[in-house]
Amino acid sequence: MTTRRVGIDVGGTKFLGVVLDEHGTVIDEQRRPTPKGPDAIIDGLVEFVRELRPTAGIGVGVPGLVTRDGVLRAAPNLVDINDFGVGRLLRERLDMAVHVDNDATCAAVAEWQVGAAKDARDAVVVTLGTGIGGGIVAGGALLRGANGFTGEIGHMVVDPNGPLCPCGRNGCWERYASGSGLAMLARQAVRDGRLERVRALVGGAIDEVRGEHVQTAAREGDAQAVVLIDEFARWVALGLVNLANILDPDLFVIGGGLAASGDLYLQPIKQWFGALLYSPSLRPHPSLVVAHFGERAGAVGAALLADVH
């Protein structure tokens, strides 16, 4: 029987599951929408795991504050409850070993062990999805923090007067620089009479505008969509510059759902990074690359952690 190591990334909008073989190669990948509410999420995960047919324990990446024993303490983009015992609930239902970790930490494990940050000593993996997650390698070690909560970079406040975040605070970075942020910027632009092509793509239903529509328009060559992506890239770069000032990495790896269209974002982010970093001419700039595993990085890392746990 082939070894099937299963990892699942629980995102704000979708489950992304991968199966790795004994060589670590991705041999299967499945997606399904994230159900609403904690019970439905557990039911959905149990069913999803059975479809993916693991031969041993599994790994699950979830967004938010995850304790080392797999309790999701708070997850603004996922569930409206506190202390969601994802690990325990899945173990009871599945009767197998379940490792639960922060989704972006999982992505960092994948990219650092076998991906774009392999052998890096100082790197930050940034997942741009419904929210923003982070995994930090510093001085050759993966940082965990005092409680396992390191890397909640999406809730770095970049504008105290900014829009309300599901976390209850104002102006968090992920309000601007995540997939949700891109959608917010795009809806605002449509309301302001810009982004005509995007308005046409959604048949005028502004609330339906998502990042994908901006990407579609930009790929068609729509100049207004390209300008909006530049505006979005400025917000991404602003947060990356903050992280560079704090952590001085030589590498940023971009994962999460937006990594699938990294070609659209990478160049404008790099340009804004250079414009926003202080004394940019007097220091090396970190490299900025798309995750080797793209938006699958979280799921692959979860599968890798299932093994080492």
Next chain:
Amino acid sequence: MTTRRVGIDVGGTKFLGVVLDEHGTVIDEQRRPTPKGPDAIIDGLVEFVRELRPTAGIGVGVPGLVTRDGVLRAAPNLVDINDFGVGRLLRERLDMAVHVDNDATCAAVAEWQVGAAKDARDAVVVTLGTGIGGGIVAGGALLRGANGFTGEIGHMVVDPNGPLCPCGRNGCWERYASGSGLAMLARQAVRDGRLERVRALVGGAIDEVRGEHVQTAAREGDAQAVVLIDEFARWVALGLVNLANILDPDLFVIGGGLAASGDLYLQPIKQWFGALLYSPSLRPHPSLVVAHFGERAGAVGAALLADVH
């Protein structure tokens, strides 16, 4: 002859020099204003070192981007030149070993080795002076970063539309939460007709208002000064919360010039920290303490680094 280990913290407004004996006890401390311009700084440091009579090499902490071989690449709050070869220039003039490091890294070394963060695995030392510096201990190691530039936390942008920073960017944290930030908030308050006692203390010369005047008024019990300190504490807490989200430390140590009046700031900072952290009831809060060595932490750490270099 007694051993005299000399460390000097070069601040935006003053040199602070300490002499440690062979037990690491501070046996002398001297201050003088920071001269203007690179030549005057080197002249002043040479003279200052001679007064402090080191028996071996010395350590010097400077604010800004310091390379591992002691070149100050950029220092927005100190000199308006690039690539200031502090280490080389001092070695030539003094004919002794000179270790140059970032000032806040020095403070972190002192507090982590023998001060308030002794044995900490995850701690951030924050120096609130003319600007804001940072030294980060994570996973039981002092972080240096790819270029030695880790901890430039003062240039974390917390409001892209905020006031211009000497670094050339807008809305850096140190525009609000440093000694300069406190002075700026106080001048604005005086202009707005608040802070009458502070206005009286400077004889109406608003441009003369410094943080010390606010402290004096607050210690006298002036309610308006206490409110201003609360406003200032909110800005300090905002940045600390960002760092907590990114690094999940269990300890913050406050050093720098403002540490000398830490009793005025600590309680309001703690209150705002709890108000600004997301899901504050679902996680342990890091401790917040004043540096064991107070505003001398940078100088003490510089002296300690002189030895290990």
